[in-house]
Amino acid sequence: xxxxxxxxxxxxxxxxxxxxxxLRSSGKIYVVVGTIVIIFTGLAIYLFTIDRxxxxxxxxxxx
Amino acid sequence: MELINKIGDRIFAIGLAFYRFLQRQMTKLxxxxxxxxxxxxxxxxxxxxxxxHKAILNETIRNLYFHVxxxxxxxxxFVMSVFYSVKYLRNGKPKDDLAAVECVNTGxxxxxxxxxxxxxxxxxxxxxxWSGDPKQNSAAIxxxxxxxxxxxxxSIDEEQKSAxxxxxxxxxxxxxxxxxxxxxxxxTDSLHPGSGGNPxxxxxxxxxxxxxxxxxxxxxxxxxxxxxxxxxxxxRLIEYKKNEIN
Numbered sequence: 001x002x003x004x005x006x007x008x009x010x011x012x013x014x015x016x017x018x019x020x021x022x023l024r025s026s027g028k029i030y031v032v033v034g035t036i037v038i039i040f041t042g043l044a045i046y047l048f049t050i051d052r053x054x055x056x057x058x059x060x061x062x063x
Numbered sequence: 064m065e066l067i068n069k070i071g072d073r074i075f076a077i078g079l080a081f082y083r084f085l086q087r088q089m090t091k092l093x094x095x096x097x098x099x100x101x102x103x104x105x106x107x108x109x110x111x112x113x114x115x116h117k118a119i120l121n122e123t124i125r126n127l128y129f130h131v132x133x134x135x136x137x138x139x140x141f142v143m144s145v146f147y148s149v150k151y152l153r154n155g156k157p158k159d160d161l162a163a164v165e166c167v168n169t170g171x172x173x174x175x176x177x178x179x180x181x182x183x184x185x186x187x188x189x190x191x192x193w194s195g196d197p198k199q200n201s202a203a204i205x206x207x208x209x210x211x212x213x214x215x216x217x218s219i220d221e222e223q224k225s226a227x228x229x230x231x232x233x234x235x236x237x238x239x240x241x242x243x244x245x246x247x248x249x250x251t252d253s254l255h256p257g258s259g260g261n262p263x264x265x266x267x268x269x270x271x272x273x274x275x276x277x278x279x280x281x282x283x284x285x286x287x288x289x290x291x292x293x294x295x296x297x298x299r300l301i302e303y304k305k306n307e308i309n
Contacts, residue, residue: 023187027122031187035129035180036106042176046291054298060305
């Protein structure tokens with residue numbers, strides 16, 4: 001029994017190692033996730049720049 | 064002849080009424096709520112609804128709901144900027160020039176998003192971030208074309224002059240951008256769908272399930288672009304008025 005379990009463990013190790021392939025797994029769904037992450041990161045940065053611009057105006061108005 | 068004139072007047076009147084309607088709705092809340100609902104819907108339905116099974120594309124076919132609407136958003140604000148450029152050239156009001164500039168600024172953001180998401184998609188379907196595909200290359204050229212618009216406008220100190228030259232440049236840049244992105248790549252062999260004279264989305268759009276997500280996504284993102292442009296325009300207008308007083 002023990003030998004058998006070892007055998008399966010070694011068999012798993014012998015299989016080809018997949019490297020840096022995370023985005024290709026599960027039908028490449030993570031590419032879509034990545035796309036949305038890019039869009040949202042971009043939107044967030046863009047919002048911050050607009051916010052900073054508005055803040056400058058607000059500050060000037062108070063002064 | 065009189066009939067043609069009458070029809071022309073009628074069309075003009077309808078167009079004007081429609082334009083006034085749009086102007087009135089621009090500051091309203093309801094369409095912004097619709098934008099949020101549409102995009103929210105596409106974020107969920109885009110992942111959950113079924114899609115056709117295709118080799119190589121696999122699940123990345125869902126990027127159609129997120130990558131392509133970026134270009135639609137870009138296109139809608141660029142069209143608006145051309146409209147305001149024409150308006151500025153007709154009446155010379157500075158606020159129309161500001162609207163045109165802010166539309167281009169917003170469009171450039173969506174342009175960059177379209178390029179970046181396209182590059183990620185390309186890496187896992189075509190093998191390279193940038194494979195020199197005709198549409199990728201001409202999109203990059205058109206991007207520089209619009210960057211040149213910003214540079215040109217900022218490089219002229221005299222206000223009226225810079226506004227006028229930028230407006231005229233915009234009128235030329237827009238059709239060139241359209242030809243570069245939407246016409247020329249379709250006439251050669253491109254990795255993008257719709258090359259070689261095929262209709263752009265026909266291959267995928269035949270699927271009704273995808274249509275149910277794709278069209279709301281296009282609407283939602285293009286009106287989100289308009290929304291951002293109006294916010295930027297309103298900020299710009301305040302900045303402008305303040306500079307005028309000082």
